[in-house]
Amino acid sequence: MTDRLTRNWLLLIALILATTGLATQDGGIAAAGLLALAWAKSRAILGGFLHLDRAPEWLSAFLVPLGLWLALVWGLAAVR
Amino acid sequence: MDLDDLPGELIMWILIGSEILVFAAGITAMSAMRLTDPAGFADAQAMLDGRMAALNTVVLVTSGLFAARAERAAHAGNRRGARRNLMLATLGGVIFLVAKGLEYAHDLSTEIGIDTHPFFTFYFLLTGFHAAHVIAGVAVLALVAVRVRPEPVQAGAMFWHMVDLIWVLILPPIYLLM
Incomplete structure (x- = not known):
């Protein structure tokens, strides 16, 4: 039995491991995956550690702009 | 959407939003600058050793867990538990x-x-500026551990989670996106 904070930490560790595995891959899809994992880690920190899970509208107010910015970073990285 | 729904002090959220914007601007500028020399940027980035950065991500999120536990313990009136977790977060x-x-x-x-x-x-400026935040965070966590009270511990933990959040956002563009 683990508490909510420990489960959030375990989720973050799993996302880090996924990032480490995906980092060995090249290409636009891998880059999109790495940025999606960064977004998921941000969501875990904002929601689980900074308690925005209790304020879903505020969580979205952070996550939507972050997602758009990460998409911009992906677009800039995709230009050869 | 009400300001009262935000957990913790509003000023901490203003700080978190501002810091995200500053680092996002730096990463965006780096990504835009890369367009002028994609091959040079890729060669330069390939010289970095990402293993230490990956290890540091584990260290920071684990430290964040201890900061979150310290906050919970402080709110429950468990000062000893809060102090122990603050010290572990500081060690991280x-x-x-x-x-x-x-x-x-x-x-x-x-x-x-x-x-x-x-x-x-960009690499030294962004990671160095982030490291300066880590130094500040270590000082803040150690300071709030001296005299444990719920509100300061929460503010210290929020600062620490911000440092954690920024690290996971700047890591892929700096180390991983070739």
Whole structure:
């Protein structure tokens, strides 16, 4: 039995491991995956550690702009 | 959407939002600058050793867990538990800084410098500015551990989670996106 904070930490560790595995891959899809994992880690920190899970509208107010910015970073990285 | 729904002090959320914007601007500028020399940026980025950065991510999120536990313990009136977790979170910050120092030492030993290539200018500025936040966070966590009270511990934990959040956002563009 683990508490909510420990489960959030375990989720973050799993996302880090996924990032480490995906980092060995090249290409636009891998880059999109790495940025999606960064977004998921941000969501875990904002929601689980900074308690925005209790304020879903505020969580979205952070996550939507972050997602758009990460998409911009992906677009800039995709230009050869 | 009400300001009262935000957990913790509003000023901490203003700080978190501002810091995200500052680092996002830096990463965006680096990504835009890369368009002028994609091959040079890729070659420069390939000189970095991402293993220490990956290790540091584990260290920071684990430290974040201890900060969150300290906050919970402080709110429950468990001052001893809060202090112990604050010390563990602080230790995580110190380990992060030692690993970052070793990474910088390795970089400099391979003739990587801030003016070697524009990529390294961004690399040292962004990771160095982040490390400065880690130093500040370590000081804040140690300070609130001296006299444990719920509100300061919550503010210290929020600052620490912000440091954690920024690290997971700047890591892929700096180390991973070739």
